[in-house]
């Protein structure tokens with residue numbers, strides 16, 4: 140039997156297993172009673188207020204909410220970039236709340252992936268070198284198995300033939316696919332995508348979001364998507380709405396009817412009106 144290109148520490152789900160079934164078994168990240176208070180006295184801001192949230196493994200979860208509602212703060216505390224004032228955060232089985240900076244840096248490097256609006260590719264490096272950069276940063280070369288996984292990812296993302304190009308030789312949609320491949324290269328437990336389609340036209344946005352969703356299903360990858368865009372969020376399995384630092388709604392996309400983007404847009408409008 141030929142060697143699987145997918146590293147074996149995580150099993151590949153069969154397509155028959157729906158994200159919802161996987162979710163029932165596994166939690167990729169958890170916030171328990173998390174509050175974040177910035178400043179003191181009169182200038183104090185309660186950015187997060189007693190959040191309890193499980194991010195289900197192998198699913199695409201969108202975080203939405205009005206401007207200033209706490210979305211970025213929630214992403215930052217989950218990623219260990221900011222510490223909660225109260226409560227606890229875990230990634231997989233690891234409680235990260237009290238980890239020191241070195242341990243958090245290692246955790247981010249090995250267990251988390253990031254995709255940003257601005258792509259953040261290194262302009263002087265080829266596509267392949269950009270995608271394998273996480274291994275370099277971890278002080279090692281990818282193994283043959285890992286390299287095969289990277290090539291499978293590039294192929295799956297439709298950019299396999301572009302591996303020796305530089306970022307400026309790619310379209311925006313292609314650059315974002317490279318950023319997604321880089322985020323997934325080390326098979327992280329969790330990928331954060333922060334407004335990943337903010338710089339893309341609507342066709343490229345649809346393609347990139349469709350790929351992100353398909354990758355969660357095919358490889359049981361967990362992705363958290365932070366976005367203002369109801370169309371982007373409509374690709375998610377589940378949408379969490381934050382308002383004033385609290386979870387205002389927790390919605391399954393299967394329950395959103397025939398026009399999910401419209402339904403999400405209505406929820407956001409209501410939250411903005413009552414803000």
Ligand SMILES: Nc1ncnc2c1ncn2[C@@H]1O[C@H](COP(=O)(O)OP(=O)(O)OP(=O)(O)O)[C@@H](O)[C@H]1O
Pocket residue numbers: 177178184185186204205206207208209210211212213
């Ligand atoms: N470093 C900080 N110091 C003080 N207040 C902060 C800090 N970071 C965020 N805040 C405040 O916390 C609240 C939540 O901010 P956050 O950036 O998480 O919101 P957001 O939902 O991501 O907003 P946006 O959609 O506009 O990016 C806001 O009132 C913001 O002003």
